[in-house]
Amino acid sequence: MIVLLKRDLALATRAGGGFGLAVAFFLILCAMVPFGVGPETSALRPIAPGILWVGALLSCLLSLDRIFALDYEDGSLDLLATAPIPLEGVTALKALAHWITTGLPLIAAAPVFGILLHLPGQATGWLIASLLIGTPALSMLGAFGAAITVGLRRGGLLLSLLVLPLYIPTLIFGTEIIRRGAEGGDPTTPILFLAGITAGVMALVPFAAAAALRVNLR
Amino acid sequence: MSIWEYANPVKFMRVSGAVLPWLVIAAAVCTIGGIAWGFLTPEDYKQGSTVKIVFLHVPAAMMAINIWVMMLIASLIWLIRRHHVSALAAKAAAPVGAVMTLIALATGAIWGQPMWGTWWEWDPRLTSFLILLLFYIGYIALWSAIEDADSAADLTGVLCLVGSVFALLSRYAVLFWNQGLHQGASLSVAPGERMSEVYRYPLYLSMLGFLLLFLVLVLVRTRTEIRRRRLAALQAREMRA
Numbered sequence: 001m002i003v004l005l006k007r008d009l010a011l012a013t014r015a016g017g018g019f020g021l022a023v024a025f026f027l028i029l030c031a032m033v034p035f036g037v038g039p040e041t042s043a044l045r046p047i048a049p050g051i052l053w054v055g056a057l058l059s060c061l062l063s064l065d066r067i068f069a070l071d072y073e074d075g076s077l078d079l080l081a082t083a084p085i086p087l088e089g090v091t092a093l094k095a096l097a098h099w100i101t102t103g104l105p106l107i108a109a110a111p112v113f114g115i116l117l118h119l120p121g122q123a124t125g126w127l128i129a130s131l132l133i134g135t136p137a138l139s140m141l142g143a144f145g146a147a148i149t150v151g152l153r154r155g156g157l158l159l160s161l162l163v164l165p166l167y168i169p170t171l172i173f174g175t176e177i178i179r180r181g182a183e184g185g186d187p188t189t190p191i192l193f194l195a196g197i198t199a200g201v202m203a204l205v206p207f208a209a210a211a212a213l214r215v216n217l218r
Numbered sequence: 219m220s221i222w223e224y225a226n227p228v229k230f231m232r233v234s235g236a237v238l239p240w241l242v243i244a245a246a247v248c249t250i251g252g253i254a255w256g257f258l259t260p261e262d263y264k265q266g267s268t269v270k271i272v273f274l275h276v277p278a279a280m281m282a283i284n285i286w287v288m289m290l291i292a293s294l295i296w297l298i299r300r301h302h303v304s305a306l307a308a309k310a311a312a313p314v315g316a317v318m319t320l321i322a323l324a325t326g327a328i329w330g331q332p333m334w335g336t337w338w339e340w341d342p343r344l345t346s347f348l349i350l351l352l353f354y355i356g357y358i359a360l361w362s363a364i365e366d367a368d369s370a371a372d373l374t375g376v377l378c379l380v381g382s383v384f385a386l387l388s389r390y391a392v393l394f395w396n397q398g399l400h401q402g403a404s405l406s407v408a409p410g411e412r413m414s415e416v417y418r419y420p421l422y423l424s425m426l427g428f429l430l431l432f433l434v435l436v437l438v439r440t441r442t443e444i445r446r447r448r449l450a451a452l453q454a455r456e457m458r459a
Contacts, residue, residue, distance in 0.1 A: 144380065148373050158356075161356045165349055165352040165353050165385075165388070168384070169388050172395045173391065173394075176395065193391070193394070208376050211376050212372075216369065218369065
C-alpha cells in the first residue's frame with residue numbers, strides 16, 4: 001500500500017501541474033474577488049472565510065478527475081482491482097495521494113491568501129485548522145465522484161455536479177469555524193461537527209467508491 | 219404470493235396496466251377536488267387569499283421529500299435483489315421529484331413575496347430544498363450520461379445512497395448555519411399550532427391527490443422504460459440476426 005502511495009505521489013509530481021495548478025487557481029480566485037467586491041477592508045473582511053473555503057473547494061475540484069482517469073486508461077486500475085489489497089484501500093490511498101498533492105499545498109498557501117483578503121490575524125490559526133480537518137473529506141468525496149464518472153468520456157462537468165452538493169456540510173462547518181474564530185467566539189462545536197463529518201466520510205465513503213469502481217471495471 | 223412477484227416485468231406490466239386507469243381517475247378527482255375545495259375556503263384573517271397557495275405548496279413539498287425516499291428504497295432493492303423494475307422505477311421517479319421540488323420552491327417564492335416581502339430568503343427549509351433540487355439534478359444527469367443500462371442503475375443507486383446521507387446531513391448543517399423565517403410543521407398535532415379545520419381537510423385531499431398523481435406518473439414512466447428496454451433488446455436481436 002505504501003508502494004502504491006509512493007507511486008501515485010511520484011506520478012503526480014513528475015507529470016507536472018499536480019502541485020502548482022490548484023494553488024495557482026486558488027490564487028487567481030482570491031485575487032479576482034477584490035476586483036468584484038471592491039478593495040475596502042470592511043467589504044472583504046466579512047466574506048474572507050467564505051471566499052477562502054469556496055476557493056479551496058473549487059481548487060480541489062480541478063484535479064479530481066485525474067484521481068482514477070489515467071490508471072483507468074492504461075489499464076493499471078484493472079491490475080489494482082485484482083491485486084491482493086482491497087479496492088476500498090486503493091480508493092482511500094488514491095484520495096490520500098490527492099490530498100497530499102492538492103490539499104496540503106492549499107493549506108500551506110491559505111494564510112497568505114488570507115492576508116490578501118484582510119482576514120483578521122487571530123483567525124489564521126482557525127483557517128489552517130479548519131482546512132486541515134475538512135479537506136481530507138473533500139478529497140475522499142472527490143474520489144467517490146471520480147470513481148462514479150471514471151468510465152465516462154466527458155465526466156468532468158458531471159463530476160462537479162455530483163460532488164459539489166456533497167461538499168455543502170463541510171463548507172458550512174468549515175467557514176463557521178473561521179467566522180467564530182475571527183469574532184473571538186468559541187469554535188468548538190463546528191470543529192467537532194466538521195471532524196465528525198470527516199471521520200465518517202473516511203470510514204464509509206471508500207466502500208461506496210470501491211463499489212462504483214467495480215461497476216465501472218465490469 | 220409475495221410482493222416480489224411484481225418484480226417480474228410481465229406481471230408488473232399486466233397489473234399496472236389494469237390499475238392505471240382507476241388511478242388516473244382517482245388522482246384527477248383528488249387533486250382537482252382538493253385544489254378547488256381549497257379555493258372555496260374562506261380567506262385567512264391575516265394572510266388574506268394568499269393562504270390558498272398552501273394547497274399546492276405543502277403537497278408538492280411533501281412529495282419532493284417522499285419521492286427521494288422512494289428512490290432510496292427502490293435503489294436499495296435494486297442493489298440487493300437485482301430487480302430491474304425497481305431500478306427503472308427509481309429512474310422514472312427522479313424527474314417527477316425534481317419537478318415537485320421546483321413547484322414547492324416556486325409556490326413558496328410566490329407566497330413569500332406578499333407575506334415575507336421577499337422572493338427568496340436563505341432560510342433552512344428553503345435552502346434544504348434547493349440542495350435537494352441539486353441532488354435530483356445530479357442523479358438525473360448521471361442516469362442520462364451512462365450508456366450501459368445496468369451500470370447506470372448500479373452507479374445511480376450508489377449515488378442515491380450516498381446522496382441521501384448527505385442530503386440529510388445538509389439539512390441539519392443548514393439548520394446550524396442560519397435560523398429561519400419559515401413556519402414549523404404545517405400539520406403539527408400539538409393543539410394551538412394546528413391549522414384550522416377549514417383548511418386542513420382540503421389540504422389532506424390535495425395531499426392524497428398529489429400522492430396518487432405521483433403514483434400515476436411513476437407507473438406510466440416505468441412502463442415506458444420497460445417498453446424502451448424491450449425495444450432495445452429486440453433491436454439488438456435483429457442486429458445480431
